[in-house]
Amino acid sequence: MPKISEERLAARREQVLQAAWSCFARNGFHATTMADVIAESGMSAGGVYRYFRSKEEIVTAIADRAYGTLTTALQDLLADPDVTDVADVVGRLLRTVEEFADGESFDRTRIVLLAWAESLRSAEIGAKARSIQLALRELLVQVVARAQAAGQMRADADPAAVAPVIASVLIGYVVQRLVVGGMDPAFYTAGVQGLVGAHR
């Protein structure tokens, strides 16, 4: 019985989160009302509140998930030890971002940007965002080290300094993609290639 209950719990939470995810991507966290989420979820108000204590909790869960899903995808990618070229890494990361954006009927990267902004207000969301970013940096440090080992990047560069810059290349892509629009992964990757240059 506790097992079934637990599955049920997870399924119901999922149902709410799917609805919230979709609403938030459309209207942002604040312009989305609980009534929107409730209607989209197909559940009752009481039902939703059985699984989440408050709207804040849902927002936090969604923000977590947004970071989490993207980060997991990036981690899978970066875990491949053959990846040594920085521009190639960025190119692959961007494709992952694009898949992430197109994977649902709504653009999930919108949630990521909303969550960054929400970090400024919510300590909990901020903490999560911070730890995810730090984990991403860790991975990028390894990529840089590998690139250096493969002779594709200056040996005198500090991987710990380079990693946040590569993170920025990704973050900036997400922001410009949403704010400016018209970002082409291949063209952007070419820009990265051009900037990074051929070492030696």
Add this chain to the structure above:
Amino acid sequence: MPKISEERLAARREQVLQAAWSCFARNGFHATTMADVIAESGMSAGGVYRYFRSKEEIVTAIADRAYGTLTTALQDLLADPDVTDVADVVGRLLRTVEEFADGESFDRTRIVLLAWAESLRSAEIGAKARSIQLALRELLVQVVARAQAAGQMRADADPAAVAPVIASVLIGYVVQRLVVGGMDPAFYTAGVQGLVGAHR
């Protein structure tokens, strides 16, 4: 008499915007109530609404200003024709960002991140954000061309492709600065230097 009136108008609008700016940086656009702005401004409700038609108008004005102030600073910097080294350019831009963040009692870059998120909801804010970003890209295209002319960057790189990447280096710095914290401009600049590498 129209002169006085115009000055008064500007002064009052400024009074409201200062208050709003401060409230928004603290709590974000949505968690800030008009009552907060009114109290902070030292004016009455009616007074505030004499100078701004709605909260939305205040939000838009603040977002404009956030973009505008930062962009003006960046433009001044990039207008210097002696600047040819990309890492140097980024270093200078970061210092400008830091000054921008410290220039008031609150961190103005917070408003920039809020405004990016708000772009997803407000067509007006989105349009402004877009045009500012495009203007920034234009300037960076020129910087890249200059760097190429000075032999400091690969001649075969397309400046139009490189510019958004450099923009990302800035955007990502702002985001990581706010979300992760602990960003050191010098260390970050070193990372840029390491990534860009020595051409040839």
Add this chain to the structure above:
Amino acid sequence: MPKISEERLAARREQVLQAAWSCFARNGFHATTMADVIAESGMSAGGVYRYFRSKEEIVTAIADRAYGTLTTALQDLLADPDVTDVADVVGRLLRTVEEFADGESFDRTRIVLLAWAESLRSAEIGAKARSIQLALRELLVQVVARAQAAGQMRADADPAAVAPVIASVLIGYVVQRLVVGGMDPAFYTAGVQGLVGAHR
């Protein structure tokens, strides 16, 4: 279950309308605040707004009802084919008006006058008022035709022209009753009799 829900809906709307009806009769549409209606209804603000989208919707519903109730009563009366004497018709109509005025704790004819005035501002209320008046005229045309057939009215009179005049006799009664006061249906009917005169 839909049955209960529908009844509940109707009952709640009724509760709000009763309250509004009473407030409006006392203070008019504009001087009545939603807080007044809410307090009178015994419901909460949110409750009232669950059943009516806006104050305007309540005003419109009340205006409709005012017209509707009176018109239904008049139609019932005029549907009696034995009625052929015009003064008699007017006398009966006035008694209906008086009953309508006394049927509740407040005078429902006040709402009718308010609604006429409101017709000048609200297209929706105006349309309803117009259609009700036209329906009343239709009925009066038939009454006039019957009176002519019974030889109690000049055969050369155009019923379509006479009907609005009879409508005026009613409308004017309502207005004078509210504005001047002291209207006695029997005395007024005698006046109608005197004016109409004996044909031949």
Add this chain to the structure above:
Amino acid sequence: MPKISEERLAARREQVLQAAWSCFARNGFHATTMADVIAESGMSAGGVYRYFRSKEEIVTAIADRAYGTLTTALQDLLADPDVTDVADVVGRLLRTVEEFADGESFDRTRIVLLAWAESLRSAEIGAKARSIQLALRELLVQVVARAQAAGQMRADADPAAVAPVIASVLIGYVVQRLVVGGMDPAFYTAGVQGLVGAHR
């Protein structure tokens, strides 16, 4: 100096009333704001409040004027001792009403209807409306008596009973004209003729 001051006073009051009159005819008493009246008058807020203590006072003055102007016109008409035919009287009265409606850029009869509705709320407006109506009745009593003397109306009719009915014929015309529209004075007068019948 007191004379000039007095003239100035009257002129300024007139300026405000003209503006208010026009605004009220357009939007009704309640939907018209003092800002509207102030703007339309070309005066300043302080200026308007120098000549009128409150909005209520302006509304009352306008209501008075609406009644007064129409009543004066009617009185002039009814003072003519040659007028003895009731349908003729009504026909002339309607022409006066139409002139009254067309005499300005806005329809002054709208104000009359608004004022009747307002009578329900304002004791002052109500008192004025009542006294005007009573004065009108007085005149109509005389008309009826004259008609009887001329053998054009049944001698056994009580003029005091007939007068309010004739008043209604006018009131109803005004209401139907505004609420239903499409009223033709000649056609309506024909209806009166038909109803009144040929006394012999």
Add this chain to the structure above:
DNA sequence: GATGAATGAGAATTCATTCAT
């Protein structure tokens, strides 16, 4: 006398959350 900026109580409406059924 005149101005018009300022006031602030009050208006309509919303919405996260609860709880009786």
Add this chain to the structure above:
DNA sequence: TATGAATGAATTCTCATTCAT
């Protein structure tokens, strides 16, 4: 457990009126 009607504090905005200049 589930429902969804009910709550009521909070929100944005208005507007008649005043008063310092």
